[in-house]
Amino acid sequence: MTTEAETPRLTMSNIVKRFPGTVASDGAELSVRRGEVHCLLGENGAGKSTLMKILAGSYQPDEGEILLDGQRVVLNSPQAGLAAGIAVIYQELDLVPDLSVAQNLLLGHAPATGPIVRKQKRLELARAAITRVGGDFPVTATVRDLPIAAQQLTAIAKALTSDARVIVMDEPSATLGENDLLKVFEVIRSLVAEGRSIIYISHRMDEVMEIGDRATVLRDGRTVGVYDVARTGPEQLVAAMIGQERELVQSTERPRPEGEVLLEVERVRIPGVIDIAGIDVRAGEIVGLAGLGGAGRTTLLKSLFGDIKAARTVRLDGASLRVASPAAAVRAGLALVPESRKEQGLMLGLSVARNAAVTALGRPPWLLPRRIGKARTAPVLDDLGVRFASPDQPVGKLSGGNQQKVVLAKWITRGGVRVLLLDEPTRGLDVGAKADLYRQVRQLADDGVAVLLASSELNELTANADTIWVLHEGRNVAHFDPRTTPETTIAHTVITGVTP
């Protein structure tokens, strides 16, 4: 047993955080030294953001403790986190866009004499802070008008004004270009040289290799390993993130659908965002879309549904599909179960029946929508097994699983759906509700609907899809038959964009 050379800057031990239906953090461990860049790695849903929210003080852990420089700390609010010297720079930078850089930097602790802000002093402090991170833009500029890299530097500088000991950076590369990222790396190196500790979250292995000193890999809410980056290859880290043996949820026993190609996505392109080509979906086929957050899954589905403008060459049943709006897409036989059922899927204040009937009303008869709606939706809701007290109950009072079934019911009630687009349909659902939902989707596929299913849950895709396409940084890079491909191969492709 060697004696500890130094107390770690930060130790999070045995952190447990439960949410209804899931355990987001299941005994995760993290130890960060002074003056190091510590990378935090893991797949979607591995528990990275939960752990960081606990560190920031936004979430309270159910179990576990946090030591800062050997002292036990209780971070019961974001203010407490900041006071303890922990700054988190989120991907969607929490700057106030309409205020100046200087105002943002000293928001909440501007230098003042009584109630009067000392503007000159504030400018001086702000200039010093921006210079320190290597920024060369005026501190009087409005944040909204700055390029994203300058905003990122402002966010870092803001973290420094509160004299943070630990700075968490959540995927800075998601919004930065190559050159800007190098600038940020320089800043990171100088911060580390001052003895500060950086926790760097990223999916990209090349960045980890370049900037990281050590890396902690999380999987399923647990820490699976801590690695010295200089002595570890990227393959080894990816393998740790994926895990070698992974139990499959029950796999589909459906025969491979042999229907005609119904939806042909020849090319969907938004310059600089997505460029996707050559995805075919047969009638009766469920095509899964796998990818990291920001890989372009939602953008693809929304483009197909006419909600985002894109250069499209898409055919439905051999005929060119032109949809300028969601209304046109619906008329053409497309249906979308959007990413966020509360904001995009449902009218929460309206009743179950009215929600389930609303898409079906666009055809005659034009009278008595509520009575007709109730009559039409009753068998559909019953068939989907939606549990509710009464069809007049506001849909907002149902559980997540039942709400999602109502979103699906909306399209079944309308009828005539030929292509079903599902975007993260099982987010926040428990196991039973997930199984119910997929059973319904498979049933629709069996009735000849072409299904595109985007999900971050790879095991759900392998269990339910007939083909899985992997999207990476806006492109479709590979496709797999989940019956014959090990899930680890797909997971590897999802993270790296390259098939092993």
Place this chain on the structure above:
Amino acid sequence: MTASTTALAPEAVPGTRKRRGSDLFVKFNLLIVFLALCVVATLLAPEFLTTRNMANLLQQSSLTGIVAIGMTLVILTAGIDLSVGSTAAFGGMTVALLIDKDMNFVLAIAVSLAIGAFFGAVMGGLSAYLTLPAFMTTLAGLTAIRGLTYLLTNGEPAGGDIPEAFQLLGGGFLGYVPIVGIIFVAVTVIAALVLRGTTFGEYVYAVGSNKEAARLSGLPVRAVITAVFAISGALSALAGVLLTSRLTIGQPTAFNGLELDAIAAVVLGGTNLFGGRGGVFGTFIAVLLLSVLRNLCNLLGLGSFFQMVVTGVILVVALILNMVIEKRGARA
């Protein structure tokens, strides 16, 4: 199985009946308050419950009421229409001018309503298609249309030779009942039927409840928004036409501040300012309630300054009451 269901039945019935009782109160709380106010008014001022006073009251409240019905539709889609007063004045002036130019008065009314609808459609369309806030487009409409109204006659009242049949519309009575009152009731009933019994009505609620979800469900969201503003514009013009008919003259200065009375009635009637919840029945009662309140103040000899204060206080109390009831409903 059968034993347990029969055992449960006697318990279940009083429970539901009780709930139904409180439901009824929640649903009709405004009506109950209104009736209570009428009783109080009768006790305080014996002249209140005379046919003449009643007829008077209905005549005074009908024009605001018709506008408030249109406003209800707009607010149900989470919009707001500040231009109703100006559109009403413009409608009143155009009908007077057209009749003065010897146009058949039925046609003149139709033209005037069409112009009102057009103004509404432009403001609603700007807000729907260019995603400008309705507050701003209709605020612009408020000043621009009022300006147009003055420009028609350089600020002078319009009209002169108004046919008697046309005068009946705004000033006439059917027995003891003022014709404008009948029109107000008819507009309310038609609006209620449209809201409850047509696809369009269902879309109004869907759009107001969640515009994004309605759009992604393929509903014609922008057309619905444009349409409710057009309806509001047409009903405002109708109010203007009825005023011209009663005064036998078009008044360009009429209906100043009408939007505030209409919005107050809609909100007091329980329609949610953020859309999706409410209906025209509540607005109907609220319009009557506000005018009973004003009437009572008159009968008691309290000046109009006092009335303004009372109206404001009543509005705040009603909003608090609505919120309490809604919260309780959410908990149940």
